[in-house]
Structures are given as structure tokens and as C-alpha cells.
Amino acid sequence: xxxxxxxxxxxxxxxxxxxxxxxxxxxxxxxxxxxxxxxxxxxxxxxxxxxxxxxxxxxxxxxxxxxxxxxxxxxxxxxxxxxxxxxxxxxxxxxxxxxxxxxxxxxxxxxxxxxxxxxxxxxxxxxxxxxxxxxxxxxxxxxxxxxxxxxxxxxxxxxxxxxxxxxxxxxxxxxxxxxxxxxxxxxxxxxxxxxxxxxxxxxxxxxxxxxxxxxxxxxxxxxxxxxxxxxxxxxxxxxxxxxxxxxxxxxxxxxxxxxxxxxxxxxxxxxxxxxxxxxxxxxxxxxxxxxxxxxxxxxxxxxxxxxxxxxxxxxxxxxxxxxxxxxxxxxxxxxxxxxxxxxxxxxxxxxxxxxxxxxxxxxxxxxxxxxxxxxxxxxxxxxxxxxxxxxxxxxxxxxxxxxxxxxxxxxxxxxxxxxxxxxxxxxxxxxxxxxxxxxxxxxxxxxxxxxxxxxxxxxxxxxxxxxxxxxxxxx
Ligand code: SAH
Ligand code: SF4
Ligand code: F3S
Numbered sequence: 001x002x003x004x005x006x007x008x009x010x011x012x013x014x015x016x017x018x019x020x021x022x023x024x025x026x027x028x029x030x031x032x033x034x035x036x037x038x039x040x041x042x043x044x045x046x047x048x049x050x051x052x053x054x055x056x057x058x059x060x061x062x063x064x065x066x067x068x069x070x071x072x073x074x075x076x077x078x079x080x081x082x083x084x085x086x087x088x089x090x091x092x093x094x095x096x097x098x099x100x101x102x103x104x105x106x107x108x109x110x111x112x113x114x115x116x117x118x119x120x121x122x123x124x125x126x127x128x129x130x131x132x133x134x135x136x137x138x139x140x141x142x143x144x145x146x147x148x149x150x151x152x153x154x155x156x157x158x159x160x161x162x163x164x165x166x167x168x169x170x171x172x173x174x175x176x177x178x179x180x181x182x183x184x185x186x187x188x189x190x191x192x193x194x195x196x197x198x199x200x201x202x203x204x205x206x207x208x209x210x211x212x213x214x215x216x217x218x219x220x221x222x223x224x225x226x227x228x229x230x231x232x233x234x235x236x237x238x239x240x241x242x243x244x245x246x247x248x249x250x251x252x253x254x255x256x257x258x259x260x261x262x263x264x265x266x267x268x269x270x271x272x273x274x275x276x277x278x279x280x281x282x283x284x285x286x287x288x289x290x291x292x293x294x295x296x297x298x299x300x301x302x303x304x305x306x307x308x309x310x311x312x313x314x315x316x317x318x319x320x321x322x323x324x325x326x327x328x329x330x331x332x333x334x335x336x337x338x339x340x341x342x343x344x345x346x347x348x349x350x351x352x353x354x355x356x357x358x359x360x361x362x363x364x365x366x367x368x369x370x371x372x373x374x375x376x377x378x379x380x381x382x383x384x385x386x387x388x389x390x391x392x393x394x395x396x397x398x399x400x401x402x403x404x405x406x407x408x409x410x411x412x413x414x415x416x417x418x419x420x421x422x423x424x425x426x427x428x429x430x431x432x433x434x435x436x437x438x439x440x441x442x443x444x445x446x447x448x449x450x451x452x453x454x455x456x457x458x459x460x461x462x463x464x465x466x467x468x469x470x471x472x473x474x475x
Contacts, residue, residue, distance in 0.1 A: 028058075029056060029057050029058070029067045029068070030057060030058050030059070030060040030065055030066045030067050030068070031049075031052045031057040031058070031059055031060070031066060031067070031068045031069075031070060032059070032060050032061070032062065032063045032066035032068070032069045032070070033045050033048060033049060033059060033070050033072065033168070034063075034069075034070070034071050034072070034087070035071075035072040035107075036071070036072065036073050036074045036080060036083065036084060036107070037072070037073065037074025037076065037080065037107065037108065038074065038076075039176055039223065039225055039271065040176075040178065040181075040196075040225050040226075040227070041072050041073075041074060041107050041108070042072075042168075042176065043165065043176040043177075043178050043225055044072060044106075044107065044130060044133070044178075045072045045168060046165030046166055046167060046168050046176075047133055047160045047163050047165050048070065048072065048106065048133050048136065049165070049166035049168055050163050050164060050165050050166045051133055051134060051136055051137065051163065052068075052136060052137070053166055054137075055136075055137035055140075059166070059168075063091070063094075064094070066101070067100070067101060067102065068101070068102045068104065068140055069091055069101065069102070069103050069104065070104045070105075070106055070126075070136075071084060071087060071088065071091075071103075071104070071105050071106065071107075072106040072107040073105055073106065073107040073108060073109035073110060074107065074108050074109065075107075075108040075109045075111075075112045075191050075195050075375070076108070076190075076191060076192070076373075076375075077370060077373035077375075078373045078374075078375075079373070080109075081109055084105070084109055085123070088103065088105070088117070088123040088124060089123065091103050092122075092123060102125050102126055102140055102143045102144075103123075103124050103125050103126070104124055104125060104126030104127065104128065104136075104139070104140075104149075105117055105123075105124045105126070105127055105128075106128050106129075106130075106133070107129075107130060107195075108130065108191070108192070108195035108196065109195075110127045110128060110129050110152065111129035111130060111152050111154070111194070111195040111196070112191060112194065112195050112376075113127075114127065114150070114152050115127060115148070115150045115152075118148070118149075118150060119148075125143045125149060126139050126140065126142075126143050126149040126150075127149065127150040127151070127152060128150075128151050128152070129151065129152035129153065129154060129195075130154075130181070130195065130196050130197075131153060131154050131155040131158045131181075131197060132151035132152065132153055133160070134158075134160075135151045139151060154182075154196075154197030154198070155197065156197070156198050156200060157200055158181070158200075159178070159180075159181055159200055159201070159202040159203070160178070161202050161203050161206040162206060164210070164213070165210075171425045171426045171454060172217075172218055172219065172454070172455070173218075173219060173220050173221060173423065173424070173425050173426070173454055173455045174219065174220070174221035174222070174223065174267075174423075174425065175214050175219050175221070175222055175223070176222070176223050176225050177207055177210050177211060177214075177222050177223070177224055177225065178202065178225045178226070179201065179202055179207055179224045179225060179226050179229060179232050179255065180199060180200065180201045180202065180225075180226030180227065180228070180229065180231070180232050181196060181197075181199070181200055181202075181226075182196045182197045182198045182199040182200055182227070183196060183199055183227035183228060184198060184199040184231075185227075185228060185274070185312075185314070186312055186379060187301075187311055187312050187313055188310060188311050188312045188378060188379035188380040188383070188384070189301075189311055189341065189344060189372060189375070189378060189379075189380045190375070190378060191375040191376075191377070191378055192227055194377055194378070196227070199227070199228070199231060201232050201233055201234050203234065204234050204248075204250045204255050204258060207224070207255065207258075207259065208258050208259060208262065211259045211262045211266065212262050214266075215262055215263050215265075215266045218455055219266070219455075220265060220266060220267060220423055220455050220457075221266070221267040221268075221269065221423055222259065222266065222267070222268060222269070223268075223269040223270060223271060224255070224256070224259065224268065224269070224270040224271075225270070225271060226270075226271075226272070227272060228272065228273075228274040228277060229252055229270050229271065229272060229273060229274075230252050230273055230274050230277035230278050230279065230282065231252070231274070231277050232250075232251065232252040232255055233249075233250070233251055233252075234248070234249065234250040234251075234255075235247045235248065235249045235250065236249045236251075251281075252279075252282060253279065253281040253282045253284070253285045254285075256268060256270065256282065256285050256286075256289075256292060257285050257289070260285075260289040260291055260292050263291075264290065264291050265291070265457070266291060267291050267292075267293055267423060267440075268289075268291060268292045268293065269293045269295060269442070271297050272297055272299060273296055273297060273298050274299075274314075275298055275299070275300065275313070275315045275319065275320045275323050276313065276314035276315045276319070278296075278298065278323055280326055280330070283326060283327060283330040283331065284330065286330065286331060286334075287330045287331050293440045293441075293442065294331050294333055294334040294335060294440045294441060295334065295335040295336075295337075295440060295441050295442040296327055296334060296335070296336055296337075297336075297337045297338070297339075298320075298323065298324070298327075298336060298337070298338055299338055299339035299340075300320055300338045300339070300340065300355075300358065300362075301313060301339060301340060301341050301344075302340070302341065302344065302347070302351070302354070302355050303317055303354040303355035303356070303357060303358025303359065304317065304347075304350075304351040304354035304355065305317045305318070306351065307344060307346075307347060307351050307354075308320075310344065310345065310346065310380075310384065311341075311344060311380075312379060317354070317358060320358075321358070321361065321362070324336065324362050333441070334441070335365045335366070335440070335441025335442050335443065336362065336364055336365055337364055337365055337366035337367055337368075337442070338362075338364050338366075338367045338368075339367065339368045339369070339370070340355060340359075340367055340368075340369045340370070340400055341370055341371070341372050342355070342369065342370070342371045342372065342393055342396040342397040342400055343371050343372045343388035343392060343393030343394075343396050343397070344372045344380070344388075345372070345380055345384035345385060345386055345387060345388070346384060346385070346387060346388075347388055347396075352396045352399075355400065356399065356400065356403055359400070359403055359404065359407065360403070363407050363410070363411065364404060364407055364408075365407070365408060365411040365441060365442075365443070366404075366408055366411075366442070366443075367400075367404045367408075369397060369400050369401050369404065370397070371390075371393035371394055371396070371397045372386070372388070372393060374386040405467050408467040408468065409465070409466070409467040412443065412465035412466070412467060412468075412469075412470055413465060415439075415443070415462045415465065415470055416462050416463065416464065416465055416470075417461075417462065417463075418461070418462055419459050419460065419461050419462075419475060420439035420440075420445060420459070420460050420462060420470070420472075421439065421440065421457055421458075421459055421460075422437040422438065422439050422445045422447075422457070422458055422459070422460045423437045423438060423455075423456075423457055424436075424437040424452055424453065424454045424455065424456050424457075424458060425437045425438070425454055426454045427449070428446045430446075432449075433448060433449055434446050434447060434448055434449060435447060435448075435449045435452070435454070437454075437458075439460075439470070443469070443470055444468065444469050444470070445460050445462070445469070445470040445471070445472060446469055446470070446471050446472075447460050447471070447472050447473050447474055448473055448474075450474050452474065458474045459474065459475050460472045460473065460474055460475070461473060461474075461475045
């Protein structure tokens with residue numbers, strides 16, 4: 001789910017999202033929102049925009065004219081935090097011209113550092129963790145009265161279930177729907193369980209309703225979001241005990257079926273799957289439903305079982321390869337992508353080679369790749385030494401990236417000559433004469449514009465490609 005990944009990730013997330021949206025503007029106040037990190041954060045910013053809009057704040061894409069500036073931040077790697085610090089310093093210096101401007105930090109870095117950025121570093125006026133967004137209007141008022149505006153309480157049940165997000169995207173074709181929050185997995189390298197708290201699932205009725213409303217508004221693609229979507233469960237405990245006899249029990253496969261039933265023209269994607277939990281039941285539902293995209297993001301992290309054990313991932317190399325075999329059996333053309341960490345604590349050259357050999361075996365269509373960045377308080381920070389020198393981490397990462405680049409190009413080259421069904425997302429970034437959209441495997445396709453509009457499905461014959469994009473024309 002994260003998405004500011006090494007080199008490639010930066011591309012997917014772009015710099016930051018700038019937003020503009022109309023509201024009743026009761027108080028004539030304006031809020032500016034900037035998001036970093038994973039899709040979950042971008043989705044949360046839409047909840048924040050909704051809460052702020054109800055409190056009378058219109059969103060603006062111009063930070064200068066905003067009364068409130070909110071940065072929704074990520075803490076997954078140190079460089080993600082450094083970027084935010086730089087940005088905050090910038091906003092602080094702009095504040096000299098407008099001392100009343102409120103600068104606030106939201107999201108995972110806010111949760112991790114709590115009041116530190118407000119009290120010690122004096123970089124912000126307001127701090128709100130991921131479960132405290134309903135409190136934002138109060139916190140803004142508190143800043144005005146000189147109080148300490150901090151709320152970093154994590155919740156066991158907050159899912160913002162009934163809040164209708166204000167869509168901040170520009171295409172109006174594809175949208176995110178959060179289905180779970182938090183994570184109980186405790187991968188040893190990962191800060192997310194500390195910044196997002198315990199895992200909880202959202203009421204399936206509100207999820208289906210949101211998908212339905214989006215379809216009515218013209219959206220044609222939804223991505224169901226969670227740190228580990230396979231552990232979605234409603235009305236049933238982890239051990240399998242039903243909570244309320246009168247209510248329906250829903251697991252992830254069943255939830256996906258319900259969302260797929262909303263309309264055959266609504267495409268379904270989801271992220272992120274966890275190899276230890278991804279079931280054949282999910283694969284069966286995928287292969288049965290035309291509108292569930294044939295694409296799975298299945299982070300492996302390492303190709304060596306001893307490393308995986310150290311990472312506390314809950315699976316071995318063999319288990320992972322068995323899951324890949326099952327995906328291919330159910331859907332021979334399924335797109336598969338992954339996340340990889342190079343240079344985790346104690347990783348030997350041989351173990352690094354195991355990651356490369358696993359990549360050669362799976363031949364991922366796409367990957368997000370990082371070198372290990374130690375995060376305070378995590379299991380790894382407490383138990384293991386961060387002993388791989390930075391130059392060596394980077395060397396290994398470069399090998400991983402180079403290999404993936406070859407595989408991505410090979411995968412796209414196989415598509416040349418084929419016809420793919422593509423959902424048009426809008427004009428291509430490079431030229432207004434071209435449109436772009438993704439095929440079911442999540443690969444971006446670019447083709448000359450015709451009379452078809454964004455939100456429509458077209459068949460594109462692929463004539464050329466790069467490692468990242470398919471190029472073709474509508475047939
Ligand atoms: N919930 C998702 C991933 C969330 S974080 C999952 O379990 O797959 C996204 C990715 O960031 C992870 O898959 C991992 O590859 C990377 N990542 C997480 N912590 C990291 C760290 N400390 N250093 C480097 N990369 C990290
Ligand atoms: Fe982090 Fe692991 Fe949870 Fe993913 S599953 S968010 S990597 S702890
Ligand atoms: Fe996402 Fe970054 Fe938080 S990856 S969950 S925003 S630490």
C-alpha cells in the first residue's frame with residue numbers, strides 16, 4: 001500500500017496531491033491539504049476534506065491563501081520523514097507573512113512523533129493521528145485559543161464508516177475505498193502497527209453503499225484498501241467465533257463478491273494482499289468475476305526463508321511460491337507485483353542472491369523496491385543490528401531494480417500485438433492528443449484520442465511498449 005517506494009514509488013505517488021473542491025464555505029475559511037505515503041493516506045485525506053468541509057472549510061490548491069495547512073504524512077522510511085520536515089520548514093518561513101495561519105501535521109509521522117514537532121521543534125501548531133480526524137475542527141479552534149492542539153489517540157473501532165469522502169482526485173473515474181484500518185501483523189521492520197494501531201474492519205454495508213454511490217456518480221473503478229485486505233472480517237473473531245448470530249459474517253472473498261455485484265461495469269481492484277493470508281477462495285472469486293481485475297500486489301520482501309523469519313512475515317519462500325503457483329493456476333494472465341527490501345539486518349550476499357533468484361522464478365510485472373531503513377521502536381530496531389553499510393544496501397538495491405526493469409520490459413513486450421480492454425482515465429500526461437488508461441493487469445496504456453471519453457471501456461491493440469507503459473491504438 002505504500003507508495004513512496006525507492007525510485008519507482010516516487011513516480012506512482014507523484015510529489016504530493018494538491019486539492020480543490022467546493023463547499024458551502026460557511027465561514028469563508030480555506031484548508032490546504034497535501035498527502036504523502038500510501039494509498040491509505042490519500043484515502044484518509046478525502047475523509048479529512050469531508051470533515052473539514054462540514055466544519056465550513058473550503059479546500060484550496062493554493063497553500064498561500066489557506067487559513068489552515070495540513071500535511072498528511074508517512075513514517076515508513078526515514079527519507080519519507082525528511083521530505084516532510086523540509087516542507088514544514090518551508091511553511092514555517094511562509095508563516096512570517098501570515099502569523100494566524102495554522103500549520104498541522106496528520107497521519108503516520110504525527111502519530112509516531114506525537115507532540116514532538118509542536119512542543120520541541122516548533123514546526124507545527126496542530127498534531128492529529130490517523131484515528132483523530134473527527135476532532136480536527138476542535139483542534140483548529142484550540143490553536144486559536146492558544147491551547148496545545150494534539151490528538152494522537154488510536155482507536156480500536158474507528159473506521160470513519162459513515163463519512164462520505166470528498167473525492168480529491170481529478171479523473172473522476174477511479175476511487176479508493178478503505179475496508180480495514182490498522183495492522184496486527186508486526187513485521188519486524190515496519191512502523192505501521194505503531195502509527196495506525198490495531199486492525200479493524202469496516203461495516204460491509206457502508207462499503208457496498210460507497211461503491212454504489214461512486215458508480216452512480218460516474219466512477220468506473222474502485223480499489224479496496226487495507227494493510228492486509230485478506231484479513232478483512234466482519235462479525236467474526238480472529239479465532240473464527242461468530243460475534244452476533246443475527247448478523248451476516250463476511251470475509252474478504254465474500255466482500256469482494258458483494259462489491260463486484262454492484263455493477264458489471266464497475267471494476268474492482270484491491271491492495272494489499274498478504275502472502276500468509278491470501279486464500280484460494282479469493283482467487284476463485286477473482287476468476288469468476290469479469291469485473292474483478294486480474295492483478296495482485298503480493299509483497300514478498302525477501303526470497304530467503306531465514307530473512308523472512310527475521311522479518312516476522314509468517315511465510316517461507318516455498319509457501320510464497322506456492323501462492324504464486326495458485327494465482328497462475330486460477331488466472332494464467334494475472335498481473336503480479338511485489339515489494340522488496342534490500343539489506344535488511346544480517347542479510348548475507350547469498351540471501352540477497354536468493355531474492356534475485358526468486359524474482360527470476362516469479363518474473364514480476366512490476367515492483368516497488370527499497371533499501372532497509374531502521375524505524376525506531378520496531379521489533380528489528382530493538383532486536384537486530386542494522387549492520388549492512390548504506391553503500392552495500394544501495395548496491396544490492398540497484399541489482400534488484402535492474403533485474404526488475406528487465407522483467408517489466410519482458411512482460412510488456414509480451415503484450416505487443418495483443419488487444420487489451422482499457423478503462424480510459426483521461427488525457428495522457430505528455431500530450432492532449434493522447435488518452436491513457438489501465439488494462440486489467442494494471443499496466444498503463446497510451447493511445448491516440450478518438451471520440452471515446454474518460455470512464456469508457458475501449459479495446460486497445462498494443463503496438464509498442466516501454467518497461468512502464470504500453471503504446472497502441474483503439475480498435
Ligand atoms: N501492508 C503492506 C505494506 C505496507 S508498507 C504489506 O504488508 O505488504 C509498504 C512497503 O514498504 C512494504 O511492503 C515494505 O516493502 C516497505 N517497507 C516497510 N518498512 C520498511 C523499512 N523500515 N525500510 C524499508 N522499506 C520498508
Ligand atoms: Fe507493516 Fe507487515 Fe502490517 Fe504490512 S503487514 S503494514 S509490512 S506490519
Ligand atoms: Fe502508509 Fe506511510 Fe503510514 S505507508 S500507513 S502512510 S507509514
